Amino acid sequence: MRGAANAEDCEARNLAVKRFEDEGDEVLLRFLLQLVQALKFEPYHDSALARFLLCRSLKSKRLGHFLFWHLRSEIAISEHHRARFAVLLEAYLHGCGREMCAELKKQCQVVDNLQLVGNKMQSLLCEQRDIPCDGNSRLQDELRKITLPSNFRMPYDPCVRAGKLKLEKSKVMPSKKKPLWLEFENADPTAARPVKMIFKNGDDLRQDMIILQMFNIMDDLWDAASLDLSLFPYGCLSTGSNMGIIEVVDQATTIASIQKERGAILSALRSGTIKDWLDECCPLPEENIAARMRFLSSLAGYSVATYVLGICDRHNDNIMITENGNVFHIDFGHILGNVKKFMGINRDQHFVLTPDFLNIMGVGVERKTTEYFRKFESLCTDAYRELQKHGGLFVSLFSMMLLAGLPEVTEVDLSYLCESLQPTREGEPEHILEIIKHCKNNNWKVQINFLFHNLVGVGVKPQASTSTSDQQKTSS
Structure with a gap:
């Protein structure tokens, strides 16, 4: 038998x-x-x-x-x-084959050497929250001691070829694990932009990889249903135990950086900061309308995605926007409903609908519904319905990750996913509309959360919006 x-x-x-x-x-x-x-x-x-x-x-x-x-x-x-x-x-x-082995060997050389530099910078700066004035020069001194190949493929995307490291652009980022911001020449002669990445040493990126994978799958499902939600999954790859590489998205900046540049700490309480920034990036009427539409479609996509996947700890340092209006989220340390609390208070809402975001959709302090906002509600409803049809797929994919040993991907955590996609809600748009209404009426809580993060980061000099800012600012 x-x-x-x-x-x-x-x-x-x-x-x-x-x-x-x-x-x-x-x-x-x-x-x-x-x-x-x-x-x-x-x-x-x-x-x-x-x-x-x-x-x-x-x-x-x-x-x-x-x-x-x-x-x-x-x-x-x-x-x-x-x-x-x-x-x-x-x-x-x-x-x-030899050619593939040689290429992979060069990538391993890059990762292993950057791990040595990352360990050194952590030991030098471990007691300091902010980066000292000589922090970047000390990093550059350490980078001079290692040997990196002059031409190699990026581990997170083998289609991207990096060239010589730009030492003067290298910097240590203001986060607990002291990740390294590195910029390389582009080895592709037809590509004008440099290759930028963040090397993280001390963080397990597999949870981020799962969420970005889910974004890609959601985007595929929505595309098949003729829904353009403008998701923006960037490259992210775990390269070993508690280390990995994150792609830097060019011409993008965090909401926090825009707010700090345009009104210091209290700018988080203003309702026109992001709209003013976007208007300056897209001054022509046609491109401004296109940017608004891209903003509301991507906001709808990420709102539904973060709700379904229970992505928490959403604040202005891990929500980014490109210069053409595409919103996207980064840093997925808390998922499947594992809420991060402050003094016992839940700081998260299902949808991040700040007055700043509503302002771009034409919703002012009087909270009148506009054509843009109705389009946002419609996209959220359609996107949610489509994901419900494939709820079993998402549960199965997370179930297969249970042996990965991730602290927030357990059998108990899967119950959140089952609840957020429960089939009994199929065809009931009121569920999502009620969430939108609740988050819209209570967005002052998100503003306070954003203000709190601005206060915490008061000692950190924000990056200029044209330099991709602190994408993956890697808040611990």
């Missing part, structure tokens, strides 16, 4: 893998994070899933690139499954 049960189990696993055989590389890339985690559930190192992933990764350099980094990260993190991932990584490197 035991042999028959094992045979049935093996057959079921083989059938599950066969379901993926006809899928393209882009589909596999979307779910690669979970497929690597699923290897932990296999009874043996040699499995249909392991063979499938190796075979497809050896045929696709892009797929192989990310399989390499996911395996390398798990080897450093997963104590109980380290041997399995090491065997698979060795098998991949034996078959991927």
